[in-house]
Amino acid sequence: MGKAESVLGWTVEPGEHSTVVHVSGEIDIATQPDFEEAMRTGMRSGALVVIVDLDKVTFMSSVGLRVLLQVHADAQQAGRSVRVAGMSPIVRRIIDVTGLGQVLAVYPSIEEAETR
Amino acid sequence: MPDDPNSVLPAPALRDWASSLPSFAAEVVSQTDTSRPHIYTRMPAMAEHVGLIRAQLTGWAGRLGLTAVQRQDVVLAVDEAASNAVEHAYPSTPGTVTIFAAHTRSGDAVRVIVSDEGLWRPPPADPGFRGRGLAMMELVAEVFRLMSGPGGTTVVLGWSLPA
Numbered sequence: 001m002g003k004a005e006s007v008l009g010w011t012v013e014p015g016e017h018s019t020v021v022h023v024s025g026e027i028d029i030a031t032q033p034d035f036e037e038a039m040r041t042g043m044r045s046g047a048l049v050v051i052v053d054l055d056k057v058t059f060m061s062s063v064g065l066r067v068l069l070q071v072h073a074d075a076q077q078a079g080r081s082v083r084v085a086g087m088s089p090i091v092r093r094i095i096d097v098t099g100l101g102q103v104l105a106v107y108p109s110i111e112e113a114e115t116r
Numbered sequence: 117m118p119d120d121p122n123s124v125l126p127a128p129a130l131r132d133w134a135s136s137l138p139s140f141a142a143e144v145v146s147q148t149d150t151s152r153p154h155i156y157t158r159m160p161a162m163a164e165h166v167g168l169i170r171a172q173l174t175g176w177a178g179r180l181g182l183t184a185v186q187r188q189d190v191v192l193a194v195d196e197a198a199s200n201a202v203e204h205a206y207p208s209t210p211g212t213v214t215i216f217a218a219h220t221r222s223g224d225a226v227r228v229i230v231s232d233e234g235l236w237r238p239p240p241a242d243p244g245f246r247g248r249g250l251a252m253m254e255l256v257a258e259v260f261r262l263m264s265g266p267g268g269t270t271v272v273l274g275w276s277l278p279a
Contacts, residue, residue, distance in 0.1 A: 006167035
């Protein structure tokens with residue numbers, strides 16, 4: 001039986017008005033620290049708007065939601081915003097069933113998250 | 117089981133495990149059809165093993181005729197249950213989490229049981245991960261039952277196959 005350790009990759013793309021955090025792979029209990037680090041790195045860019053691109057996320061559980069809600073709350077306190085864009089099917093599913101689309105700013109694409 | 121002469125008896129290890137569970141979960145095991153594709157596995161309750169549990173469930177769920185959303189929900193709910201065991205069951209000693217997934221005898225539904233032999237601690241006042249993990253299972257599973265006691269925590273999850 002092969003190993004199936006969860007893998008999460010991320011890159012941060014700073015821009016003039018917004019910073020995009022691209023995340024790929026699995027956000028679970030094992031990779032939660034990596035996802036937190038990705039989001040902290042994005043926030044450190046200082047941009048008023050931090051967009052998290054979840055298009056290439058193949059798995060995400062409630063631990064991912066917990067991280068998103070935490071950075072969303074921190075950003076709001078600092079007068080900044082976190083926007084979720086590029087949702088994969090699993091991300092869309094958990095945001096839909098939990099109703100968190102009402103809390104998190106969710107956009108269909110990075111372009112729309114940047115311009116609205 | 118004696119009322120069904122064609123029933124396939126579960127392997128002894130499965131029977132022993134089932135007898136250690138709360139009665140509602142033991143009953144679920146006795147009403148499954150282990151002659152069809154099923155999973156019965158035990159893993160160290162460690163974060164790096166949860167991905168392997170998901171991979172096994174993904175393979176199994178893909179053979180059942182579930183909808184794409186149901187397959188996703190099965191993997192998500194089992195991940196939440198297993199993560200809960202990893203995070204909370206064994207604060208100081210190593211332990212294991214057991215996964216059993218099978219068709220019901222009637223063939224029109226599937227059941228998954230996730231059990232550990234660790235501690236139960238009540239959810240903290242902060243509605244953090246634990247609360248959200250339980251809420252997620254409740255949202256995506258058609259059947260969700262959880263029981264905790266001195267012997268550990270047992271979660272039963274269920275879905276109906278599309279007609």
